Amino acid sequence: MPTKTLLTAHVSEDHRPSDHKLVNGEEILKFKKRMLEWLNPVEYVNNMYGCHPDDDDNEYFKVIFAK
C-alpha cells in the first residue's frame, strides 16, 4: 500500500537513536492517557493478542496510537 510504504520510508530515514531528541511530548501524553483509559487495564501486557483485532475489529495499537 502506498501509504505504508511512504510512512515506512520516512521513519527508516529519520529513525536514528544517536541523534534523538524528544519531539513528541504531547503525543506521548495523549497515548499514555488512552492506555490508562482502556477498559481492560491489562489488554496488552507482554502478550501479542493486542496486535490482533478483536471481534469488533478494534486493534489496541491502532486505537492507542491513532493520530
Added chain:
Amino acid sequence: MNHGEDIAPLFEEWSARIQALMREHPLQIISWEATRRCNLRCLHCGSPTEEVNNADELTTDEIIQAFDEIARDFDMSRFRHINITGGEPFVRSDLLDVLRAISRWPFYRKIDIQTNGVFISDNPSVLKELRGVEVTGLGISIDGFESTHDSLRGKPGTWTKAVNAARLAVEAGYVVTVSFVAHSKNIRELASFYQFIRDEIRPRVFRVMFIEDQGRVQENADLLLEPAKVREVIDFLKREYEHSCPNYSDPSMTMVELGCGGWLGTELEGRVRPFIFHCIAGLNNLGILYDGKLGSCSNISRDFIQGDLRSERIKTVWDDRYSQFRKHEWKLTGQCLDCKQWGYCHGGPMHKRIPGLPHSPCLYPILQSHGILSIENSMTAIGGR
C-alpha cells in the same frame, strides 16, 4: 512535561480496574508450557529441562482433554488468546495435532508460539500448517548478532536459523515478536541489533527482557546486569519509544517494548512500552505447565503451583485458589513497605518472587537511584496506598 496532576485521576481509575480484575479473574489467556524439552541448551535459560522429569509431560490426549474441559466449564465470552511456550514447543511432535484438535472450539482462535526458530527454519512449510490451526503470532528469541547469539546457545548456526525463521514468519503474515534477553554479554550491541532487526526483519514487536537470576543463570551469574546497565536499557527503550511511537498504529512498524521486567513507576510507565504494566499471572492468565500442574506463566516458581489438572477440575482450582496471585498483601514487605507505588504494582511480577527471599528485586528503586526518573513525579505523593 510534569503531568502528575493531569494524569493522576486516570491512574486511580486504572488501579480500580486492576482491583476489579483481581476480584473477577475472567479467563482471557491460557499459557501452555508445551514441554520442558529443548533442542538447544542456552546458558541463560530460565526454564531448563534438567530441573524437571520430562517423563511427566502431558500426553496428546491429556492436553486436548484439558482444553476441552476449559471450553466446557469456563465462561469463554472474554477469552482472547493462547500463548504456547516451552522448552521448545516444536520439539513436541504432536503440536499440530493438539492445535488441530482444539481449533474446533470457536474461541481458540488467536494462538502465539514462542520458539527459538530452528524448527521453522528447517521446516518452513510448517508456517502454512500453523495458519490452518489458528496460530497468528510467533515469538522468536534472538539475543544479539551471530557470535553473541550462537555462543549463548553453544551451537553454531542457530542465529542464522532464528533470523531466517523470523523473516519467513513476517513474510507469511504472522504477527512476529523478536525477543531479546538483555544481559552483560549482549548489552553493548542492543542499539545496533535493534536497528538491524527493525530494518531487515521488520517484526511487529522488538521485546527486551532483563535476564533473571533463575534457571541456568544461577550457574552463569556473570550474565546478570549491573544496575547502571539496567538504566542503559531503559534509556534506550525510552528514547526509541518516544521517537517512534507516533507511528505505532501502522502494523508494518516495529514497536519496542520492555517485557515483564516489573513496574517502572507512574512517570515511566506508558513511556517505555506501549502499555501500562501489571502482572497478569492468575488475574486473567491461567498456566498449564508441562506436567499438568496449574499455575500461570511458566517462568514463575513452581512453589506457586495451584493445582493439578490430572486430579482436579481446572475451573475449581481457578475459582477457589490463586489467592497468592490475586491478594497481594503478603508481598508487602521489605522495600515495598515504604513505597508509594504499591497501590499500582502490588509487589511486581510473580516470576520475580523467589521463595526464601523477603522481597523480589525491583526495578523502581534502581531507576530512582540511577537518575533516570529525572522528573520528580507528583504522582508519588498522590497515588499509592
